[in-house]
Amino acid sequence: MRKLLLRSFYRIYQSVFKMAMPFLPWRRPVLLEGAGSIKKLPGLLEELKIKNVLIVTDSTLMKLGLLDNLIKELGINGCKYAIYDQTVPDPTIENVEEALKLYHKHNCKAIIAFGGGSPMDCAKIVGARVSRPKMPIEKMKGVLKVIFKIPTLIAVPTTAGTGSEVTLAAVISNSVTHEKYPINDFCLIPHYAVHDPELTLKLPSHITSMTGMDAMTHAVEAYIGRSNTKETKKAALEAIALIHQNLLKAYTTPGDIQARAAMLKASYLAGVAFTRAYVGYVHAIAHTIGGFYGIPHGLANAIIMPHVLEYYGSAANGKLAELADHLGIGKGSQSTDQKANAFIQYLKEMNQKMNIQSNIEQIEEKDMPEMISRALAEANPLYPVPRVLFEEELKELYYKIKG
Incomplete structure (x- = not known):
């Protein structure tokens, strides 16, 4: 009953914010x-x-x-x-x-x-x-x-x-x-x-990869959230397409000024999207891990995002399937869940191609209660996430991210 009441309060809070957005x-x-x-x-x-x-x-x-x-x-x-x-x-x-x-x-x-x-x-x-x-x-x-x-x-x-x-x-x-x-x-x-x-142009490759995936996280979390508008959806989709087309180019060919310019535009558009539609548990968790272990924010986001998207399950799969179709990685014969999984796999492969690890082994069990508390305080009730999570779910996620 407590969770039901809290979930209802969070959704009402988010709905009020969304209605107020055009007037801010x-x-x-x-x-x-x-x-x-x-x-x-x-x-x-x-x-x-x-x-x-x-x-x-x-x-x-x-x-x-x-x-x-x-x-x-x-x-x-x-x-x-x-x-x-x-x-x-x-x-x-x-x-x-x-x-x-x-x-x-x-x-x-x-x-x-x-x-x-x-x-x-x-x-x-x-x-x-x-x-x-x-x-x-x-x-x-x-x-x-x-x-x-x-x-x-x-x-x-x-x-x-x-x-x-x-x-x-x-x-x-x-x-x-x-x-x-x-x-x-x-x-x-x-x-x-x-x-x-x-x-x-002088950015080291590992900074290019981390910051590029940071922009991807902004755009994806904005798009799959519940506070989207026509403008934020358009900005997020354009950002994701630009990152898809240019991040690996910028990573492998640092002097490609067209790719660099495109990534600046993508980052900007992702910022337009998430500053109005907000982010989600990827960011809330990344902030705690960055605070405790000094993991750079973009790197933390890149690692955490596939884990959180998988954990959302059916609550996010519809929007993730749309992203798969948008990038041309979803096949017409696939189900919504299959397309969503294809998009998550795509993110994992992007990380692998840029030498970004899949887990954060530094996470210590003794730190989890405080990190969970801080992540929940940041995310709830503000972030209009596809699925509201509580202490038990976040604990499972931290273990999943730790590997």
């Missing part, structure tokens, strides 16, 4: 696109009359020299900048507070997030702290806690996976408690985004 303050960032488009950014700042910016990035990108063109052009245009390059994978509260100090010290008026999902998450939450200086990050956890307008935020993705340049989500980690949780608010959607495929 969505925005899409203004896009600067094409090879070399990073050079247009200083001109944009000049148009906006912004003379001081904080750049949030990480040390690896600095060492690779990916910011060199931007820094050079900023200097030519007379725009002052401060650089915070200590962002770690799965950014921490400490990262945000350190970057925030730089923002205020240099009297910045805008933030440039330069990198993958981690710098973008860090930059978003720096913006949130600027707009809500008296609110600690822990109090921002969940939905619509920030509310107030943040400084101009410009996202420059150097990976094709998170879609953070168009989403309202930012994920933060507490390095003390190992908790990893999302902060969701419309004001966190970047105002501008730069899609320059040249910035992704």
